[in-house]
Amino acid sequence: MSRSSLDYVKQIVRGSIGMIAAVCLATGLFMNEAAAIEATMLERAKLATIGVLEDTQDQRTPDKPGKILVRGTGFHLRDGYIVTARHAAEKQDVTTGTVIQKQIHVLTTDLHEIPADLVGDSAFMDVVVYRIAEAHRAKLRATVPFASGDVQPGQEVFTVGYPMGWGPTMSFGHLGNTNTFLQTVDTRLIQADVAACSGNSGGGLFNDKGEVVGIMHAIIQTERDDSTAHCSRMAFAIPAMLAERIVTAALDGKPMAFSKMGIHMVAVKDGTRWRMAVKDVMEPAKSAGIEKHDIIIAVDDTDIQDAAHLKNYLIERTRPGQQVSVKVRRIDTNLTFTVTLAGG
Known part of the structure; x- marks a missing residue:
């Protein structure tokens, strides 16, 4: 596949994932699903979720003073380590093309903006790890673990994130095909029936215990227009058992070998x-x-x-x-x- 073709595919599916969820939650459409998950689990997942700020955030454009620009989602694993989707932390360089940022700024749910430094990443898996400096770690109020074992079709899940830059919002649903493939990564993906929009990429897909079973990666675009922001209920996530290997290698400072x-x-x-x-x-x-x-x-x-x-x-x-x-x-x-x- 050519680079231009791959870029086109990414524009179609790379989305990240709930403005729709915010509306559904407001109208009570997901109350039955939410009721089955303990409130403490939902709160922990929300507190552990962070927003990935636009790399232009510090420019504070004159026409939008004070506007918080969130481009993606992530979560606090432990000890200041932040996990998100690699494409949520990329930027365009005029000389080298798409590059991964050495430092990003993240937004906590109680609106602290703090920097995070690159630890390691995998373009192969669309996973990247950053770390918050020790001086700022107290502002991270919760952690979430990776789930052990694999997932099953029909399993109840939810995601927390910043769809279209809003949030954090929650979206509830169930897993579909847990062994599906897209052209954006070289590994299997988990399909989830959750409301998802551009902006949720990198957020955690959680089970009913509040454990991460996947990292939100993409949506299937069902409508075509000139906007780069899209929503869908056909969402896909990197399986946690794969993401955890990438994260472990990054924390150990070792290249991931397959x-x-x-x-x-x-x-x-x-x-x-x-x-x-x-x-x-x-x-x-x-x-x-x-x-x-x-x-x-x-x-x-x-x-x-x-x-x-x-x-x-x-x-x-x-x-x-x-x-x-x-x-x-x-x-x-x-x-x-x-x-x-x-x-x-």
Whole structure:
């Protein structure tokens, strides 16, 4: 995909996510969902949520004196560490193009504006970590943890954020497909049926315990106009189990390494079913015995549906150096190979 095509896709889906939620909350449409979640959990999530201010905030434009310009959302994990979406902290540089800001200013729910310095990021996952200096950490009134384990379709969730720069607002809903893909990131996303608008990107997607199950990443734009701000109930989030790996690596000061098997795949018809066959084979799969045209059946007894599914499995379930069992079909025979995964 060309850079211009990817930019176009990002304009369509990169949105961040509830002006609609504010209206729905005001009219009581979400009261049943909210009632099922303890008030203390909602309050903690709200207090831990921060707004990511526009990088032009300090210019205080004469025509909008004193206006608070919020471009995205984030949350306080612990010890001053702020997590948000990488694209919510990017800016355009006239010489180098899109860059990640070394420092951002964040807004607490009780309207403290404080700086945060870059710790680490992953464009691959659209996740970035900043840290508030110790002198300002007392202004962060709550923390929220990542949830352990994976999520399930139908699970009750809510998000807190700054849709269209407003907020913080809350939006309630349920999870849909927990294994879906967009062209904006190279990993799976969680689909959530929550009211979401531009401005919620980077905010936490919380379970009924107030734990982060995802980081708000994008919405599907359902209407086309000249505005760059959009709302939708079709929202997508980076899974917490992936985001936590990025955050942990950033806190440890280590680059994030992902497993590589060394195969390129192509879709082929296997009877009436579409499966993935090896188009090209490299190391370490080649040394393990996998050959071109082998049909990939499963990895460690997990049935592989397509190339995205394999990539997702390697990212989430494995580490470089780990051995995995790969089942393939070669002509009319099923074979199993042990591959020691490379890193990259």
